[in-house]
Amino acid sequence: MLEIQHLIKMFGNFKATNDISLKVEKGEFVTILGPSGSGKSTVLRMIAGLETPSSGDIFINDKNVTKLAPQKREIGLVFQSYALFPNMTVTENIAYPLRSRKWTKSDISERINELLSMVGLEHRAAHYPHQLSGGEKQRVALVRSLAFRPPLLLLDEPLSALDAKVREKLRVSLKDIQKAMGVTTLMVTHDQEEAFELSDRIIVMNEGRIEQIGTPTEIYYTPKTNFTASFVGQTNLITGVVMQSEPWNNGLRKVKLNFLGSIIEWFLPEKEATVGNTVSIHVRPESFFFTSEASQYDLLGKVIAIRFMGSITRYSVDMKDHILIVDCVSSFRQWFSVGDNVWLNLQLPSAVDPNTDRQADIRFSN
Amino acid sequence: MLRKSLTKIVLILFGLEMFIPLLGLSVFSLKSGSHLSLNSYSGLLMDPTFHQALLHSLVISLITILLSIVLFTPPVWYAYMHYPAIVRIIEGISFIPFVLPGVVLGLGYVQFFSNPPFAWSGTPNLLPFAFALMGMPFYLQAVINRLHLVDAKTYHEASQSLGASPFRSWMQVHMPLLRPGVLNGAILIFSISMGEFAITQLTTGGSYMTLAIYLQVLFQNNPVQGSAMAIIALFIAILAVFISFITVARERKEV
Numbered sequence: 001m002l003e004i005q006h007l008i009k010m011f012g013n014f015k016a017t018n019d020i021s022l023k024v025e026k027g028e029f030v031t032i033l034g035p036s037g038s039g040k041s042t043v044l045r046m047i048a049g050l051e052t053p054s055s056g057d058i059f060i061n062d063k064n065v066t067k068l069a070p071q072k073r074e075i076g077l078v079f080q081s082y083a084l085f086p087n088m089t090v091t092e093n094i095a096y097p098l099r100s101r102k103w104t105k106s107d108i109s110e111r112i113n114e115l116l117s118m119v120g121l122e123h124r125a126a127h128y129p130h131q132l133s134g135g136e137k138q139r140v141a142l143v144r145s146l147a148f149r150p151p152l153l154l155l156d157e158p159l160s161a162l163d164a165k166v167r168e169k170l171r172v173s174l175k176d177i178q179k180a181m182g183v184t185t186l187m188v189t190h191d192q193e194e195a196f197e198l199s200d201r202i203i204v205m206n207e208g209r210i211e212q213i214g215t216p217t218e219i220y221y222t223p224k225t226n227f228t229a230s231f232v233g234q235t236n237l238i239t240g241v242v243m244q245s246e247p248w249n250n251g252l253r254k255v256k257l258n259f260l261g262s263i264i265e266w267f268l269p270e271k272e273a274t275v276g277n278t279v280s281i282h283v284r285p286e287s288f289f290f291t292s293e294a295s296q297y298d299l300l301g302k303v304i305a306i307r308f309m310g311s312i313t314r315y316s317v318d319m320k321d322h323i324l325i326v327d328c329v330s331s332f333r334q335w336f337s338v339g340d341n342v343w344l345n346l347q348l349p350s351a352v353d354p355n356t357d358r359q360a361d362i363r364f365s366n
Numbered sequence: 367m368l369r370k371s372l373t374k375i376v377l378i379l380f381g382l383e384m385f386i387p388l389l390g391l392s393v394f395s396l397k398s399g400s401h402l403s404l405n406s407y408s409g410l411l412m413d414p415t416f417h418q419a420l421l422h423s424l425v426i427s428l429i430t431i432l433l434s435i436v437l438f439t440p441p442v443w444y445a446y447m448h449y450p451a452i453v454r455i456i457e458g459i460s461f462i463p464f465v466l467p468g469v470v471l472g473l474g475y476v477q478f479f480s481n482p483p484f485a486w487s488g489t490p491n492l493l494p495f496a497f498a499l500m501g502m503p504f505y506l507q508a509v510i511n512r513l514h515l516v517d518a519k520t521y522h523e524a525s526q527s528l529g530a531s532p533f534r535s536w537m538q539v540h541m542p543l544l545r546p547g548v549l550n551g552a553i554l555i556f557s558i559s560m561g562e563f564a565i566t567q568l569t570t571g572g573s574y575m576t577l578a579i580y581l582q583v584l585f586q587n588n589p590v591q592g593s594a595m596a597i598i599a600l601f602i603a604i605l606a607v608f609i610s611f612i613t614v615a616r617e618r619k620e621v
Contacts, residue, residue, distance in 0.1 A: 083524035087542035097528035
């Protein structure tokens, strides 16, 4: 549906995007996730026609739109600041793209009613943007961009200006609307939670380059670069020596690593799983759990900090000067105190199930 | 406590400094022999020369406003949208008339427009151009402030992405968005044009009766009526500022 080939954008000598190529299939919800200055918004603006690429091509439904004016691209775009025209009512705002396309009055009226009822804002039809709440503005901006039934919807940090509660609520309705209308959607955000919850696939960007493209679970559990691993969620970087290696499935081997004198069981790609090899693995904080009994697979450490974060409680555990982050579900939290000695065990990458094709909860890297 | 008291004292002193001359002028304008009356005001309002001066000033002011809107708005809008760096240069240049005394500007105009094909010296034709130039910093600042305030670039992009033609976009989005800024700038230009004296005197030789020229003549011949005229001019200026405040308050509420 949308295809980008070798897109480069230079601002003077600064390369904002560097050789970006990606594909978005019809009806997919894809998110570009990255920190500020990663070039994600520039990619979106180039697709919308608001920036001209220095080189590369953009195709929408196999048509090269790289040099097409923004108003001729038939793309819905939702801005971070909503960009609702302050001199127009909600109805006039939604009618704007339809009037530009010379829809008849009755068709416009019918479409506006349909869209307003979809987002539950019929009672706001005659209001001006400054009379709406942030969430209402966002919903109007969304339906305005969808009014003319664009084949592609672009969302530029659409929820970032809202407070947490409204954001959470709108996320759900955003996904519902996207599904109901079946519109192909490309969203840009720096909010990982938003990206994970809404997306079919995530594109991680950093310094103008694509770091990784994958499903949310692939991005979370099998990051391909150190940047993805550290940017997406919390990780513990553990470096150990392969002590033992035995065959597993899906091109993986089950290995035993020596980490600070303790043994960790893990999975590695065959090329890395050579005995004697020093490897680094990224372990998610929730992959650790506390045990009461010591075994050869347990790690002994001392609690140096405890942070209650609502649904989870985060422990910092000092293990021979190596700090491990451990997350526990708060409801099942064990009441350790700072200074307590604790035993930690590592949850084996449970998603690597020999009976399925799923590969998750593992990280391979040198 | 001390700070509050000091602030009050400063404000009172400032108020007195502003108010006492006005009070003096007002009392003087009401002087009629040994008692006070509104004779000077009624005499002024009945004077055909005053009517003519008011009409001339209004016409020149309105032409100046139109000229400013047409000459200054499109370039500053275009530069803001497409070449933001140029806006800073325009802002810099626009401040030149601030430091240029009216006399210098007037003499320059007289010198330049004394010969064909623009032998306009001695006529009021030059006044709108001169006043527009004098009011340019105020006008441009009002429009640029508005552009900043409403984040005009985002609305421009939104309009484009919604499929509007540039003409439709300009008429239905940009013009209404810019209107408060243009109105503000226009009010400031109006105030300047209504009261300008030096350039009018130099370029027309005093032959074209505007309110400022009328005021000067009046002060020489009848100081009491001159004071009444000054109070009326002040009232017009206050009204303009008041309208300007209302516009600013409204535009801030809408954005």
